Amino acid sequence: MAESIELPSRLGILPFRNKVLLPGAIIRIRCTSPSSVKLVEQELWQREEKGLIGILPVRDAAEPTAVGPTLSQGVASDSGDRVPKIQVGASDGHKVDGKNQHEVIHWHNRGVAARALHLSRGVEKPSGRVTYIVVLEGLCRFSVQELSTRGTYYTARISALEMTKIEMEQVEQDPDFMALSRQFKATAMELISVLEQKQKTSGRTKVLLETVPIHKLADIFVASFEISFEEQLLMLDSVDLKVRLSKATELVDRHLQSIRVAEKITQKVEGQLSKSQKEFLLRQQMRAIKEELGDNDDDEDDLVALERKMQSAGMPSNVWKHVQRELRRLKKLQPQQPGYNSSRVYLELLADLPWQKASEELELDLKAAKERLDSDHYGLTRVKQRIIEYLAVRKLKPDARGPVLCFVGPPGVGKTSLASSIASALGRKFVRISLGGVKDEADIRGHRRTYIGSMPGRLIDGLKRVGVCNPVMLLDEIDKTGSDVRGDPASALLEVLDPEQNKTFNDHYLNVPFDLSKVIFVATANRAQPIPPPLLDRMEVIELPGYTPEEKLSIAMRHLIPRVLEQHGLSSAFLQIPEAMVKLVIQRYTREAGVRNLERNLAALARAAAVRVAENEKAVPVSKDVHQLTTALLDNRLADGAEVEMEVIPMGVNNHEISNTFRIASPLVVDEAMLEKVLGPPRFDDRETAERVAAPGVSVGLVWTTFGGEVQFVEATAMAGKGDLHLTGQLGDVIKESAQLALTWVRARATNLQLVAKEEINLLDGRDIHIHFPAGAVPKDGPSAGVTLVTALVSLFSHKRVRADTAMTGEMTLRGLVLPVGGVKDKVLAAHRYGIKRVILPERNMKDLAEVPAAVLASLELLPAKRMEDVLEQAFEGGCPWRVSSKL
Numbered sequence: 001m002a003e004s005i006e007l008p009s010r011l012g013i014l015p016f017r018n019k020v021l022l023p024g025a026i027i028r029i030r031c032t033s034p035s036s037v038k039l040v041e042q043e044l045w046q047r048e049e050k051g052l053i054g055i056l057p058v059r060d061a062a063e064p065t066a067v068g069p070t071l072s073q074g075v076a077s078d079s080g081d082r083v084p085k086i087q088v089g090a091s092d093g094h095k096v097d098g099k100n101q102h103e104v105i106h107w108h109n110r111g112v113a114a115r116a117l118h119l120s121r122g123v124e125k126p127s128g129r130v131t132y133i134v135v136l137e138g139l140c141r142f143s144v145q146e147l148s149t150r151g152t153y154y155t156a157r158i159s160a161l162e163m164t165k166i167e168m169e170q171v172e173q174d175p176d177f178m179a180l181s182r183q184f185k186a187t188a189m190e191l192i193s194v195l196e197q198k199q200k201t202s203g204r205t206k207v208l209l210e211t212v213p214i215h216k217l218a219d220i221f222v223a224s225f226e227i228s229f230e231e232q233l234l235m236l237d238s239v240d241l242k243v244r245l246s247k248a249t250e251l252v253d254r255h256l257q258s259i260r261v262a263e264k265i266t267q268k269v270e271g272q273l274s275k276s277q278k279e280f281l282l283r284q285q286m287r288a289i290k291e292e293l294g295d296n297d298d299d300e301d302d303l304v305a306l307e308r309k310m311q312s313a314g315m316p317s318n319v320w321k322h323v324q325r326e327l328r329r330l331k332k333l334q335p336q337q338p339g340y341n342s343s344r345v346y347l348e349l350l351a352d353l354p355w356q357k358a359s360e361e362l363e364l365d366l367k368a369a370k371e372r373l374d375s376d377h378y379g380l381t382r383v384k385q386r387i388i389e390y391l392a393v394r395k396l397k398p399d400a401r402g403p404v405l406c407f408v409g410p411p412g413v414g415k416t417s418l419a420s421s422i423a424s425a426l427g428r429k430f431v432r433i434s435l436g437g438v439k440d441e442a443d444i445r446g447h448r449r450t451y452i453g454s455m456p457g458r459l460i461d462g463l464k465r466v467g468v469c470n471p472v473m474l475l476d477e478i479d480k481t482g483s484d485v486r487g488d489p490a491s492a493l494l495e496v497l498d499p500e501q502n503k504t505f506n507d508h509y510l511n512v513p514f515d516l517s518k519v520i521f522v523a524t525a526n527r528a529q530p531i532p533p534p535l536l537d538r539m540e541v542i543e544l545p546g547y548t549p550e551e552k553l554s555i556a557m558r559h560l561i562p563r564v565l566e567q568h569g570l571s572s573a574f575l576q577i578p579e580a581m582v583k584l585v586i587q588r589y590t591r592e593a594g595v596r597n598l599e600r601n602l603a604a605l606a607r608a609a610a611v612r613v614a615e616n617e618k619a620v621p622v623s624k625d626v627h628q629l630t631t632a633l634l635d636n637r638l639a640d641g642a643e644v645e646m647e648v649i650p651m652g653v654n655n656h657e658i659s660n661t662f663r664i665a666s667p668l669v670v671d672e673a674m675l676e677k678v679l680g681p682p683r684f685d686d687r688e689t690a691e692r693v694a695a696p697g698v699s700v701g702l703v704w705t706t707f708g709g710e711v712q713f714v715e716a717t718a719m720a721g722k723g724d725l726h727l728t729g730q731l732g733d734v735i736k737e738s739a740q741l742a743l744t745w746v747r748a749r750a751t752n753l754q755l756v757a758k759e760e761i762n763l764l765d766g767r768d769i770h771i772h773f774p775a776g777a778v779p780k781d782g783p784s785a786g787v788t789l790v791t792a793l794v795s796l797f798s799h800k801r802v803r804a805d806t807a808m809t810g811e812m813t814l815r816g817l818v819l820p821v822g823g824v825k826d827k828v829l830a831a832h833r834y835g836i837k838r839v840i841l842p843e844r845n846m847k848d849l850a851e852v853p854a855a856v857l858a859s860l861e862l863l864p865a866k867r868m869e870d871v872l873e874q875a876f877e878g879g880c881p882w883r884v885s886s887k888l
């Protein structure tokens with residue numbers, strides 16, 4: 001590359017079809033056509049000094065109208081003042097290169113002067129045609145003034161287009177030019193780096209940037225990559241240096257970007273290829289192994305089945321979209337890959353959920369519903385009435401947002417079975433969700449799927465189990481939920497029970513909303529008090545008190561015994577439990593508010609009878625005689641008097657008779673001896689209270705627990721000490737304070753009560769007091785033991801026994817006033833159960849007795865107490881003999 005080139009005024013022209021040779025570029029061409037061979041021969045080959053030729057771009061004919069060569073205008077705007085005069089030897093034009101005479105040749109008006117770096121001459125055999133191979137280097141731009149033919153090739157009168165040295169120096173000072181050249185160099189450098197990185201070469205190209213003048217570099221760079229003919233022409237026409245540089249920067253940058261994009265695509269494609277190839281290979285292997293094992297249930301088939309299941313699940317469209325996305329993800333995973341299983345279990349759940357599936361609601365027949373409730377449950381008149389009202393409202397307005405019914409009462413009073421009766425009255429399915437002990441919000445709402453072992457919450461799980469979206473859902477033991485660090489289940493339940501919010505219940509595991517609005521919720525609780533107020537606010541509490549022994553008897557005779565017999569495959573032909581025995585079971589074996597233990601004990605009796613019948617079937621005697629039943633098992637089970645006779649039919653009679661064989665001649669009738677044999681010795685008896693209060697210092701209280709009312713003994717004893725008070729029996733703060741209060745009251749009135757001879761004597765002088773509440777493992781709290789504590793202490797200090805037939809309840813103030821307490825009904829029922837005859841109650845609680853069944857009231861003497869003295873008066877035989885009536 002010479003620094004400055006002396007261009008002759010005329011140059012032999014080599015036309016380049018749709019191609020441009022830029023200055024600085026090197027090209028190798030093979031000349032075969034007569035005209036170009038002639039040109040090379042005359043202008044380059046035969047010259048002694050190195051000759052130059054002009055390379056002029058020629059555009060292919062676009063339109064066949066004009067005949068003869070035309071010279072097209074330069075595209076670049078900077079050539080305005082150098083518009084060539086076009087004189088073309090039209091007559092010879094068509095002969096050039098031997099082209100078709102009708103072909104239009106569009107000559108470009110600018111070209112590049114080139115010199116031959118290398119020349120080689122060849123002779124083709126056998127034709128003897130001469131050809132040249134020329135390596136040309138582009139030198140500098142020129143513009144064509146006039147084009148003419150010389151023999152077979154063209155020549156042109158030209159003028160140089162490159163700047164002079166002075167012009168160049170001027171431009172180089174131009175700040176625009178400087179900025180442009182910096183930008184160009186930076187882009188060029190980047191391109192070089194990328195290329196070098198790609199080809200893992202380094203070094204040499206960068207040197208170019210430092211040594212070659214910038215205007216030449218622009219041409220060299222652009223010439224080195226493929227661009228369109230139009231762009232090549234544009235570059236050729238960029239005579240102005242600034243235009244050339246900015247054009248070159250643009251082209252280099254584009255090239256750089258295209259390399260980068262190409263690289264990215266290659267990487268991606270390579271990655272995918274290798275991954276999918278690997279997957280394919282593994283799949284093939286797996287298939288082969290499965291085939292070998294004869295295990296053909298293909299995983300893919302499973303997924304297809306899953307997809308089909310999902311399609312028929314009737315999901316809402318937003319859920320469907322979500323599920324589709326998840327399924328696509330699953331399809332890409334291999335079964336062994338982490339996440340496959342969890343994703344699949346998740347989709348299975350979504351497919352199983354009853355999005356739309358509902359049990360058809362029957363036309364509600366209130367009369368039938370009432371009959372159903374009556375036939376399932378004895379008594380409970382008010383509760384049943386309320387349920388009928390609830391159903392009536394639903395009948396009139398099916399989508400009524402009535403309150404959620406909440407049955408509150410001790411265990412075994414029929415809360416669950418009432419809820420299930422509601423379901424069957426409505427013809428809906430029934431599902432029970434146990435909330436007892438739920439402390440974690442996630443139990444209700446589920447764990448997010450990011451957790452290992454995450455699961456849906458209990459509600460969604462229940463719905464999946466029941467398989468319809470409109471069941472009656474029992475939220476069992478709603479009072480047993482508690483909150484701790486893991487969130488507040490009650491707040492989640494609030495959302496569930498709120499008709500506004502439960503349309504879009506959000507289970508964390510599901511992660512899509514589920515409509516709970518069609519579910520009928522019913523709740524149960526042992527006590528209403530622990531239920532958080534906002535939750536309680538959404539519910540209508542229906543209290544179910546415990547049953548009286550008489551009610552229990554009726555329930556047992558009408559409902560429990562037939563049910564138990566049926567459950568054990570028996571009938572009254574096999575087993576009869578007389579009323580008197582049921583009464584004994586109620587009195588001696590079960591002292592509960594409900595009937596659950598009663599049912600359990602009856603079931604135990606039924607089991608014993610079932611064993612007898614089953615044993616009987618095996619032992620087929622051969623004579624028709626009546627035998628005494630003496631199996632080893634029954635020896636164990638039954639008392640001597642409980643032996644029964646049975647009818648046996650000899651072998652060999654016809655089949656029909658055999659099938660009806662082994663009927664027991666007379667049914668097994670339960671008696672006391674059998675009760676003890678099967679249920680063990682009685683757990684409770686009427687003498688218990690008398691025995692326990694046999695010594696002074698014990699009184700009988702009535703308390704309220706989650707199991708309903710209970711009798712609670714209070715024991716007090718004194719021993720040598722320093723006047724301390726010891727309390728045991730898992731007592732809460734309130735009850736401890738009550739004990740302190742009771743002791744203070746007794747000490748303050750020790751003289752009046754004639755517990756000490758003189759006022760100055762300290763009642764606790766030299767002794768400690770210990771108060772114990774038996775059933776030491778059961779936590780106790782509440783203020784209602786106040787009067788019982790005082791009674792026990794007075795009994796202790798006076799050495800007088802408390803009446804065994806009297807129980808009491810009531811809170812006491814420091815001044816000795818008796819305040820009303822809660823749960824009176826349950827407490828009175830409990831006293832009745834324990835065979836207590838007299839109950840001392842706060843006077844203000846007397847009104848609560850209206851709720852107690854009349855039969856119970858009739859069997860009890862109820863003694864109102866206003867002040868502590870009234871209690872003491874009633875608690876001791878013959879009244880409180882130590883009372884100085886006026887002063888107390």
Ligand code: ADP
Binds near residue numbers: 411418
């Ligand atoms: P809860 O849910 O209150 O703990 P359940 O509903 O489980 O009690 O009742 C326990 C058993 O007692 C059930 O078999 C139920 O049918 C029976 N039961 C309770 N109350 C009655 C009643 N009034 N009439 C008939 N059976 C009853």
